[in-house]
Amino acid sequence: MSELIDNSRLRREQLKSLIQKLHDGASVESVRQEFAEHFENVSATEISQLEQELVADGLPVMDIQKLCDVHASVFKGSIAEIHQQQNPIDIPGHPIHVFHQENDHIDKLLTSAFETDNKDELNAAVEKLWEIDKHYSRKENLLFPYLERYGVTAPPKVMWGVDDEIRALIKQLRHALANQEQTTVSRQSIAHIFEPLREKVQEMIFKEEKILFPMALEKLKNDDWAVIAAESAEIGFCLINHSSIPIWPAGAGSSKSTQPVVETGRHEPFESGRVQLPSGAFKVDELTGMLNALPFDITFVDAEDTVRYFSQGQERIFARTQAIIGRKVVHCHPPASVGIVEKIVTDFKTGKRDHADFWIRMGERFALIRYFAVRSEQGDYLGTVEVTQDIAPIQLIEGEKRLLDD
Numbered sequence: 001m002s003e004l005i006d007n008s009r010l011r012r013e014q015l016k017s018l019i020q021k022l023h024d025g026a027s028v029e030s031v032r033q034e035f036a037e038h039f040e041n042v043s044a045t046e047i048s049q050l051e052q053e054l055v056a057d058g059l060p061v062m063d064i065q066k067l068c069d070v071h072a073s074v075f076k077g078s079i080a081e082i083h084q085q086q087n088p089i090d091i092p093g094h095p096i097h098v099f100h101q102e103n104d105h106i107d108k109l110l111t112s113a114f115e116t117d118n119k120d121e122l123n124a125a126v127e128k129l130w131e132i133d134k135h136y137s138r139k140e141n142l143l144f145p146y147l148e149r150y151g152v153t154a155p156p157k158v159m160w161g162v163d164d165e166i167r168a169l170i171k172q173l174r175h176a177l178a179n180q181e182q183t184t185v186s187r188q189s190i191a192h193i194f195e196p197l198r199e200k201v202q203e204m205i206f207k208e209e210k211i212l213f214p215m216a217l218e219k220l221k222n223d224d225w226a227v228i229a230a231e232s233a234e235i236g237f238c239l240i241n242h243s244s245i246p247i248w249p250a251g252a253g254s255s256k257s258t259q260p261v262v263e264t265g266r267h268e269p270f271e272s273g274r275v276q277l278p279s280g281a282f283k284v285d286e287l288t289g290m291l292n293a294l295p296f297d298i299t300f301v302d303a304e305d306t307v308r309y310f311s312q313g314q315e316r317i318f319a320r321t322q323a324i325i326g327r328k329v330v331h332c333h334p335p336a337s338v339g340i341v342e343k344i345v346t347d348f349k350t351g352k353r354d355h356a357d358f359w360i361r362m363g364e365r366f367a368l369i370r371y372f373a374v375r376s377e378q379g380d381y382l383g384t385v386e387v388t389q390d391i392a393p394i395q396l397i398e399g400e401k402r403l404l405d406d
Contacts, residue, residue, distance in 0.1 A: 093248030095143070095228045096213050098237065102135045103205045105239035110198050117184045119177065126174055128239065132201070135238035136163040139208070142228045142235070143216055150219040159212065162204060169197040222249075296389035300374070301329045303383050305345060317367050317388045329384075348373035349381050359391075366392040 018031050091097055106129070113125035140163065144156040173193045177185065187194075229248045237245065274281040282290070291298060291311045298311040299320065307327050310320040329345070330338050347353045348371075358369045368391045374382045 091248060093229065093246035095138075095225055095232060095248075096217060097248075098232070098240065098245060099135070099139070099208065099213065101240055102238040103208065106132060106135070106201060107205060109239065110201060114194060114198075117187065119180060119183050119185050122185055122190075123177055126170065126177060130170055130174075131238040132170070133167060133238075134236040136167070138228075138232055138235045138237075139163070139212075142231060143212075146220050146224045146228070147216060152215065152219060155212065155215070159204075159207065162200065166197065166200050166204065169193060169200065173197060296387050299386040299388075301345075301384045301386070303349075303381055305329050307332060308383070315390070317362070317365065317390060344371055345384060348384055351379075351381075364392060365390045366395065 018034060021034075022031055109125065109128055113128065114122065116122060116125075140156070140160050144160070147153075147156055173190060176190055176193055180189070226249055233242055236242070274283055275287055292313050294311065294313065297313060297316055297318065297320070298309075299307065300309040302308050305328055307324045307329055310324070312320075324332055330341060333341050344353075344356045347356075354373045354375075356371045360367050360369070368389050370387045372385050372387065374385055376382055
């Protein structure tokens with residue numbers, strides 16, 4: 001047993017050494033040759049352990065991200081199929097099956113749709129390719145969180161960074177085509193963007209198919225996959241019609257009201273003193289603080305037209321006191337406004353409308369007052385929420401701000 005442990009430790013150290021040599025400037029070819037000499041195969045689990053250990057040893061995630069495409073090219077063709085039980089599940093509707101289908105469509109789009117030199121056709125192809133954002137978003141916001149619960153953190157961080165590089169290249173390609181005045185586009189004029197884009201996307205397909213998906217199938221349980229399948233439509237799909245995807249697991253509902261409720265034991269447990277909501281839970285002081293931190297005022301009126309809540313932010317637009325709690329909403333407005341309020345509430349109750357907006361100047365402030373009907377998942381009227389915000393500072397915003405100021 002000790003010999004197996006020592007061999008495993010040595011294998012991991014050798015893999016780490018290869019990546020470090022690439023980081024230190026060794027050529028891809030020299031590392032490729034050394035890899036071939038020492039390893040016959042490498043598993044997705046070992047790749048995961050490698051990246052985890054590099055992060056634990058202090059190598060920044062951004063550095064590993066720079067190596068990601070390089071080490072993928074070194075490992076390509078060497079990654080063995082792990083065990084049969086870890087092979088991708090070939091069940092229509094299973095999240096991994098859907099990811100596989102999308103990768104097939106993405107690969108075909110890259111190899112065929114971009115062969116034309118017609119600008120309109122190229123623009124259409126780029127717009128289709130942008131759907132890759134949904135593929136990556138499901139991976140980042142559904143698959144990665146479950147991997148992290150099982151202790152797999154470094155590979156998702158590295159992969160997410162490369163996803164963003166791909167997104168940026170697609171945007172660059174969009175911009176380059178938009179600035180082309182001709183109706184035809186030479187391949188050379190966009191090759192400096194398209195070729196690295198194609199290479200990165202195809203490398204990502206490889207990393208998903210040979211590393212990420214087998215690792216996820218090894219770690220995640222059926223209950224995890226059921227939740228991922230149920231929530232995937234919230235984000236959307238890439239180059240696949242939602243209606244063509246079978247419901248998995250069989251018999252599970254596809255709407256919010258019929259999603260399977262799964263408690264795997266790894267989620268935060270129910271606790272007394274917490275306000276439990278479908279998408280999370282708060283301590284009362286957390287919920288109060290969050291609502292008061294929002295840059296707008298909130299007032300909620302229930303289905304019986306009774307005021308039940310108002311937020312207490314730092315800069316209120318209209319005065320609110322505890323005395324209004326339990327008061328009928330029509331008594332909270334001046335006589336000239338009562339008819340308008342009653343009309344809004346009646347329209348909300350009958351379903352004639354779902355929101356109403358008003359805006360007024362108040363000195364230097366410009367108050368946007370919005371009313372929204374609050375309904376249950378079944379569409380039943382639960383009340384009205386009023387949201388009031390000073391939008392004068394927002395109207396002054398120009399240009400872009402992408403970095404945090406000191």
